[in-house]
Amino acid sequence: METLPALQARGITKCFGDVVALDGVDLKVAQGQIHGLVGPNGAGKTTLLGLLLGLAVADSGRLEILGTPVGRALTVPDGVAGFVDGPGLYPSLTARQNLAALAALHGHDARTAGVDDVLEEVGLTDVADDRVRGFSLGMRQRLGLGATLLTKPRLLVLDEPSNGLDPVGKRHVHGVLTRLAADGTSIVLSSHRMDDLEALCSEVTILATGRVVFSGPLSELAAENRELDHRLVTSDPGTARRLAAETQGIRIVDDAYGRPESGVLVVRALVPDLDELVRRLVRAGIALRELTPVVSPLEAAFLSLTQPSAQATRQSTNPTAEQRAEPPEGLRTEPQEAGR
Incomplete structure (x- = not known):
């Protein structure tokens, strides 16, 4: 019996006024897979991650997370955690107090939620009682990752989790993510660091101007027909x-x-x-x-697939969002009554 994917998106479109942020995006992430999301600035990565975390809703398309269809409400199923544009933390509280406050929001105390265990897992035990306002960017990223672990997520969505990490911190975070995936947690992460993605991900999706220009195993990017x-x-x-x-x-x-x-x-x-x-x-x-x-296969493919000339070629052979016929079933934009 085939296992259901942790995440499946079909034909996802999202616009902000006249700006098309996502244009018919498909994405499939298997259970226990670390899936990388790559693209130049403005490609639509943050918008897509926001949809997966329930921070926005798609205009059209179909989105299923952990086997549950996501409709037109700002919500996602239980078992989803993560952050976009950096974790939200209380700078005047200590690392331990931040995690304890988050645990309380979920109806647990610090002991039953395993706050101390989480601090140890992300390598912050020595600074657990220091105020977050004095943390470096990398330490805040690790604390943000720790915050997501409190809920024991089945789908983890992370935006630039290696941002600001020194080599020791990066190795620590890589170890945490690898262990989570081995235990069955699915992870979607965006990064501009190709070495991180190549070290962690089995599959990647490359976005350019809101469209998927590649999605599949990393091994396909090192195909023998690419110089x-x-x-x-x-x-x-x-x-x-x-x-x-x-x-x-x-x-x-x-x-x-x-x-x-x-x-x-x-x-x-x-x-x-x-x-x-x-x-x-x-x-x-x-x-x-x-x-x-000299340049990794992923970076070479990224540069090749996201250059303006390559995008122009693809757009000339693919229909635009306006040219596509009936939108996919699932999420659709419906006409609203005046005054709603």
Whole structure:
């Protein structure tokens, strides 16, 4: 028997006056999946996250969260938690008092709600009794994550959860999110940090001007039909450069990155051609010390799919919101009586 997704959206559209923030967006998130939401500023990410948290309603489309259809009320099913544009906290209260106040809103005291356990999980035990007004941005982000954990959510919606985190804090948050997903919690998170998304997410959705331009596994973004630039460090840079120049499909692009470092070769190639170069290096007895993308597959796809020229091509081959026929069943904009 197929398990119901934690989240399924079909044809979601949201407008603010003449501005189309979301234009026929589809999104599906499986249970226990960490799903990344990516897009340039103004792509519609915050609007979509707000819909998932019940902070706004769609104009049309169908939205189901945790198996429950979401209608035209500012509400979401129990089991959903998260924050948009940063967590809301009381600066004059301590970290422990903030969480205790939130627990009280849900009818629990600090002990039964597990406030101390949550503080330990997000790595804030040592500052539990410090006032939040003195917290760094990263500490506030971790406290905001802790606040969401009090309700033991089944769907967690996070907007830039790694914002302001130092390397230790980022590793801590990554560990928390990974453990939650392993226990069955579904997570939707937006981030401008491609390394975070690649480390955490099994699937991503890329938005541009309110539309989905890609949605699927990260592995599809590293498909063999996409050229990527790679740094190549070997034991014999001169011979490596010669072999690269002689290998079909390999382009040397040092100049695109300024003056090359000593011993570093930057090449652009499809994956099969890069594999052939590696084979030639090995046959020549040259040690391969580093082979890494200059730009990650996710970032390369992001840049490719969200550039204005790429958007223009897609829009010329896809109908606009106004050109689409009857809107999907579910949420619809209905004419209102005068004075309502």
